[in-house]
Amino acid sequence: MSVATELPGFLSLAITVGLVVASGVTLLAGYRVIFGPTTPDRVVGLDTIATNVVAIAILFALQTDDGFFIDVSLVLAIIGFISTIAVARYVSEGDIIE
């Protein structure tokens, strides 16, 4: 879980800045989830949060030099897609599996 030591300084700086920005935009997307006036607004906000968490997982894989977190990001992308489809079908059709 330690930062890889052989990375050049500008790369580890870029990874840190990317992590901070990705975490910040994830929090900002939470504004749309909480206040966003209609239900599809909230679904779009949650979808954006899912994609941003995928990005955070990739950046964390780069920071820790651990390729396993790429698999984590792929699984998070799958979960985000399925949950988006499920919620959209629930609010439009009334049930998920007919």
Added chain:
Amino acid sequence: MNTIHAALVTLFIAIGTFFLLVGTIGLIRLPDVYNRMHATSKATTLGATSLFLAGTIYFAPSAPGGAGLTSLVGIVFLFMTVPTGAHVISQAAERMGIEFAGDAVWPDTGESRPESPDESDE
């Protein structure tokens, strides 16, 4: 890790972070749900894809554990699923009767509100 390798990874991280920021600003600032998903589904996809490319370059595709190839699979997966998700959300918003912002209108009716769910069923 030599300097050119690191510089390429840094470039893709910068591009990806920029697109994530633009997508989320669009999510917050744009006026209605159709515009918001227009911003997020494209910009956020490009951002996450660029970060996946950074992962592919960082972990070379032939690396043990296959992290680089998994990143390429993630790119393909994102490009297939994110437009599908945005389409399904917009379809749900249209079924729920969400209005357009401003003076945009639906093409058939000439109104900002879509047809009632009874008439527009499939």
